[in-house]
Amino acid sequence: MAVAAVCVAVQLALVLPGSGLGWDETVYVSQAGGDTPAAFFSAPRARGTSYLVVPVAALTSSTTALRVYLALLSGAALVGAFRVWRTLLPGRVLVCAGALFATLWPALFYGSMAMPNLWCALGALAATGWVARAVLRGAGRAELLGAGAAVAVVVLMRPADGAWLALPLLLVTAVRPRMFAALAAGLLAGAAPWIVEAFAHYGGPLTRLERAGEIQGGLGWNMAVDDQAKALEGRTLCRPCAIPWRRPGTAVWWLLLPFLAAGGAVAARRAGRGAAILLATGTGLSLAVPYLFLIEYAAPRFLLPAYALLSLPVAECLVRLYARARRPAGRPGRTVAGRWRVVALAAVLAAHLVVQLQVLSRVSASSHSTSADFAAVAAALHRNGIRPPCVISGERAVPIAYYAGCASRQTAGHDGSITPAGLVDAARRVPTAVLVAGGGPRPVYAPSVPPVFLAETRGAGTYSGYLFPPPGSLPVQARPGP
Template identity: 55%
Template sequence: MQQASLATDLPEKDPRADADRGGRRAARPPLPFVVVAVAFVASQAVLMMPGMGLGWDETVYVSQVSPQAPAAFFSAPRARGISFLVAPVAAFTTSVDVLRCCLALLSGFALLLGLQVWRRLLPVAVLTLAGTLFATLWITLFYGPQVMPNLWVAFAALVATGCFLRAVRDPGDRAARIGLGCAVAVAALMRPTDACWLVAPLAVAALCVRSWRRPAVLAILVVGAAVGASAWVVEAYLSYGGLATRLRRAGEIQGGLGWHPAFGHQLRALEGRSLCRPCDMGWRDPATALWWFALPVLAAGGVWAAARTPLRATVLLPTVTGLVLAAPYLLTIDYAAARFLLPTYALLALPVAFCLWRLVTAVRPVLRPMAAAVIAVLLLAHVGSQYVTADRLVSRSRATREALARISTELHRQGVRPPCTVTGNESVRIAFQAGCSSRQLAGHDGSISRAGLLELAGRQPVGVLVAPGRPA
């Protein structure tokens, strides 16, 4: 009876969708998908965008393609994918608000695309709930309009996993093969190492599941990753002394890769910290991590609920892929940022949503309204806590933007105008606002010696920024 009930809720065959084998247009996204995507964009516009300045990492990425100031130092771990994404907007305007508006719209479209890819694999109700769960996380909302690569890797992972399932099951699904290659390439362009962790479980699944063994799909995985990572690899030889040297330097900047369980760090980061490094402070607000403890339980429940249905592989693969993507950030680095796990959250939203959906549909019809109401109340409480955390983080970002703007204005008042150079505390963001280049004497962004800085000061204005309470 359970399987029969489930079958009635599966996506029905749509002649227009099946016709895309011949190159015709696929079915339009269902209205619930559109509503989720529009609500996601609207939430960003209301909660995230107004008055929020560029973060430190964002400034580095934007400066690579913006005429506002010379490019900031580009360290070994970084990839230029997100800079390429914002290049058309950054070249057209220096307005941060316009940039964020464009990214919010793009992220809404990416969410819609990710849900639509899975339309033939899971029921619309499950996908709508999964999209809502992911889109209402404070991490997703906060990074939706930001110039950061992690959310785009998350969307790419969602699309790639769905396209993979469609491609291995239907050799004639040309759109799925194209989508798989493009999604893997986007992930590699944004973060090459993340793309490796994305491709690995998909490739293993294609080799281990007999009915999925399709050489073309394996080739697409490899070629997509190679194409996306090619810019990063070429840059390694042109600017970092080779691929091995760049990888080694990237590991050093990340504190040295090794056995470093970071579960506690991630829990602290969920309080609303964009970066927890070092992450040795107290855990002040454990309530912000309640959903994190529920996540593995509900995901396991989704896998268990699907185990005796035709959807077992469809639910299991994103679960395994999401866990693999989380492994390097939970086990190998000694710090945390909530954004690192965005690809994992995007994929685990599927089994979690399936679990919640089955909790409602598996009970007797007379009890379903009550079950749905209980789950809805819990989800509303969860969403409320996410919005509170996001608002707290955005408020800090706005205050920081105002403080940095005052410093930039003061530098201009004292004669530090382009061409100029700024060094010291928070030099990257302040230099970008002032139209100056930023140079550091030490650290992983060290790019000039003390003698070189003194020589530079003889040719152009140089501003030295010192943190409060520290000697100049």
């Protein structure tokens, strides 16, 4: 409980002030009601995050209210997910594991964000704990309902993560029909909205999967281990990731993770807790596979489910090291050496925490700068007559449209939802603008008018807008394109 309270306080102190919604967040939040038109919902996305934010987003557009709600909710979920393991692992191991996971900068940064990854992590941790309890102690009603519900949450948030979570858990419970059925029911219940939407808008789940694969660059053998390591220096998305590795020190803990997890598995086995830790480790590795070996880009948030589960064997290892370091050895010299080992271990963990907070501060500052850019462009559009109801297309139109209270309509790409001719037709009814960043050329479907300077941004340079004439006025020539 204390660990969760401290982590929530850190989020509110470092992430919340000056915070605005990021690109992906605007997509999820816009689906949850309120005054802003819903952004185009592309094939890879799932509705879980939108359902999560409805209680706040439907009532207020305040980012602060949303951040506080999510931070408090994630803190409570952190406590609940680790408590599932309380009958399987000692309290000191769970406290250590919770502290290790919750103080990673991706966990702190995304704790108050309208993003699915942390919720997948906590759901995966809870689901694996319920299954471990069922396997080792028998499957009662709590275990069956808990495991099914936790798997459903993960699938609802990110269907792919749900599949990689369910794979090892279904294998382990293949000879336990009741738990197997509970997991299968949770898998289907969580996937139901995604499947229904696939039939309604994509022609079926297989077609939607194909489109999702296209958007994500396809699944295949792609060694992204180095990309994930580089992204830990503070990149929320590394795509493409052919960049210099300027801060390798931020990934030292990540490189040690496999050895600490292996050491923890050995220590747990000697303590009679090997089966539970082995299940956590195997499930964590399963969740890491697609993001390390099957996609060609990286984001630290993708591995949060794996980190949550691997925090358990790592905590077993660290608790064992601490116990050995402070164990009296019978001679004063050895006692003093043991104390120094405790101090050294504490110093290493403190240095790790300092690095995580430094990266968190840097990532938060960058995020705040980006959202300030979106707000500046949106304000400039308002000053130039682009006010709701309105339509925005072009460079970063999705988040900027949310900030402006407009609908975003792209003519191509991942968020393609309108034809060039359709955009020109929309401009006859509502104020419409086409955005260009960094001095780029005029899109062929934009009106043949001089661009209007909107804002100078840190992230994308100069923003200009090609504004269609006000609805009802004489049309300005615009080439719809092919």
